[in-house]
Amino acid sequence: MRLDVVTIFPEYLAALDVSLVGKAAKSGLLDINLHDLREWTHDRHRTVDDTPYGGGAGMVMKPEPWGEALDAIAPPDGPTQPRLIVPTPAGRPFTQELAYELAAEPWLAFACGRYEGIDARVASYAGERMRVDEVSIGDYVLNGGEVAVLVMVEAIARLLPGVIGNPESLSEESHSGDGLLEYPVYTKPPTWRGHDVPDVLLSGNHGLIAEWRHEESVRRTAERRPDLLAAWGDVVAGKDDASS
Numbered sequence: 001m002r003l004d005v006v007t008i009f010p011e012y013l014a015a016l017d018v019s020l021v022g023k024a025a026k027s028g029l030l031d032i033n034l035h036d037l038r039e040w041t042h043d044r045h046r047t048v049d050d051t052p053y054g055g056g057a058g059m060v061m062k063p064e065p066w067g068e069a070l071d072a073i074a075p076p077d078g079p080t081q082p083r084l085i086v087p088t089p090a091g092r093p094f095t096q097e098l099a100y101e102l103a104a105e106p107w108l109a110f111a112c113g114r115y116e117g118i119d120a121r122v123a124s125y126a127g128e129r130m131r132v133d134e135v136s137i138g139d140y141v142l143n144g145g146e147v148a149v150l151v152m153v154e155a156i157a158r159l160l161p162g163v164i165g166n167p168e169s170l171s172e173e174s175h176s177g178d179g180l181l182e183y184p185v186y187t188k189p190p191t192w193r194g195h196d197v198p199d200v201l202l203s204g205n206h207g208l209i210a211e212w213r214h215e216e217s218v219r220r221t222a223e224r225r226p227d228l229l230a231a232w233g234d235v236v237a238g239k240d241d242a243s244s
């Protein structure tokens with residue numbers, strides 16, 4: 001998978017060189033290209049923003065540098081185009097389902113906005129030749145798109161074959177597989193500062209262990225994410241999409 005990230009803070013994305021994503025890049029599973037938007041400015045101050053039409057607080061990112069950046073990264077006459085992901089608090093929710101969908105793409109480009117956002121015409125222009133998704137990583141406001149790109153790239157990259165050591169773990173984790181939150185995990189020592197590992201986990205009885213883990217997943221989901229439990233109940237009761 002090819003990944004292109006355009007930002008005015010390329011150093012923010014240095015974390016992509018670390019850990020699993022970094023290893024995936026070094027192994028060739030990921031081809032990560034960081035681009036400084038200011039490469040496509042032509043004034044002495046390397047200006048990327050201007051005042052908003054219609055008034056209002058803050059500044060808006062100018063369309064010209066973005067248009068030149070997209071044309072340089074994904075030439076309009078090129079054989080293929082990327083899927084462009086634009087982080088924004090006004091976007092569709094980034095979910096595990098969307099992460100799996102994006103992990104199947106051969107080429108993703110991420111546009112990191114700053115200030116009050118990117119001139120809306122940039123997404124319209126890009127949409128003339130590539131799929132554009134405006135996506136939000138959660139219901140809170142950040143100062144720019146870089147953190148969101150780090151979140152999305154990690155969530156996507158770990159789904160790629162060969163990136164994580166044990167692909168089986170993907171099916172048991174929260175927001176995947178059965179739709180429940182994952183059960184609590186423990187390791188040695190069996191007793192630590194007066195806190196013991198649940199006896200069932202030391203029993204060696206795999207049937208009881210599986211039952212306990214499922215019960216813990218249901219308990220946690222009911223406590224923390226009752227919305228997921230309702231959806232899970234519908235699926236278990238066979239009321240999922242197939243029947244609707």
Ligand SMILES: CN1CCC[C@H](Cn2ccc3ccc(-c4n[nH]c(N)c4C#N)cc32)C1
Pocket residue numbers: 087088089091112113114115116117118135136137138139140141142143144145146148
């Ligand atoms: C006060 N204004 C309001 C509009 C956004 C301004 C900052 N900003 C500029 C570009 C940009 C990109 C993403 C996000 C963002 N915030 N929260 C999320 N879940 C995001 C995601 N994905 C935020 C951003 C701040």
